[in-house]
């Protein structure tokens with residue numbers, strides 16, 4: 001067991017990574033030393049005293065981890081979740097390192113996390129927590145150093161508070177400190193749905209490659225990523241037959257009217273009691289539907305040893321980070337199913353974050369069309385690069401994406417004289 005990574009050995013972190021590292025070693029000149037990717041470069045932790053509305057103070061554990069900065073400033077979201085731990089943030093920061101490299105944006109990888117159930121906080125408690133997070137970590141982040149963004153349970157509004165707090169502390173305007181900000185503070189057009197649009201582009205590139213037309217899709221998760229993906233795929237003529245949120249899901253084999261669903265969800269905040277031929281289903285059943293494409297777009301470890309054999313979809317598009325456990329991934333690798341991995345499928349978010357940062361540091365703002373066109377260019381190129389490696393190496397997309405991503409990080413480490 002790798003001591004530094006605890007239960008997450010290097011192999012667990014990047015799933016089939018050990019094989020890839022060996023391959024790179026055999027074929028290339030980069031790796032004499034893979035130690036450099038085994039541990040994060042910097043780990044910051046804090047216990048934040050949070051003043052609650054009733055006057056009491058709660059101590060909230062918080063983290064910011066800068067995994068690797070060889071290719072540029074570290075980049076990655078901050079999540080608010082009750083299960084956040086240092087180990088989890090470390091693993092997600094590692095994934096960000098590889099993801100930025102796969103889409104070839106000049107960033108390293110980082111991640112932040114706060115161990116809290118945000119549904120139990122009032123708006124003012126959430127705002128105090130967001131500002132406190134910045135007060136605790138502002139020395140270590142910066143537009144040329146480490147750039148946060150939204151992640152699970154954090155959004156534009158929270159990024160706005162954080163940007164404001166950072167700028168107040170530094171006494172100047174520095175919009176490039178955070179991406180995923182409100183448009184009024186220098187956010188980018190198209191950022192709010194970029195992860196989903198990137199996923200749709202990758203899926204359609206794959207379908208084109210395989211000569212497959214329209215597909216039937218089931219999506220687990222109706223947050224920012226899942227809901228926007230449902231809308232985009234519906235608009236592009238695919239049939240979204242099932243969606244779910246944490247409370248459960250709905251199924252309509254004729255295809256859900258997504259625009260109707262959006263209206264209803266905005267009004268009631270849930271997926272229940274939809275009109276028409278809709279059946280209510282559990283999250284478990286959604287993962288087992290016999291559809292063309294299954295999209296886990298919620299949280300980690302949703303497809304695991306116990307349910308992997310029940311997955312019937314031919315294609316799994318990982319829009320959440322790490323939704324398939326290592327054990328389940330091994331089973332899928334041996335099957336005829338295709339997994340399009342998180343570090344490629346959901347990289348549209350960080351790609352448009354890069355565009356946002358470019359706009360912030362150049363003070364020149366882009367049209368939505370320009371953002372989306374550039375996103376398409378980056379995603380298509382990344383897909384083609386991964387496809388080429390997968391054909392050359394005779395491996396799946398996950399392994400190919402790791403080979404591509406790790407190779408470029410190690411190349412940068414080598415150029416820095418670290419290898």
Ligand code: GLU
Nearest residue numbers: 076077149151349350353
């Ligand atoms: N949280 C998103 C991710 O996991 C976006 C990160 C970013 O934009 O920096 O990819």
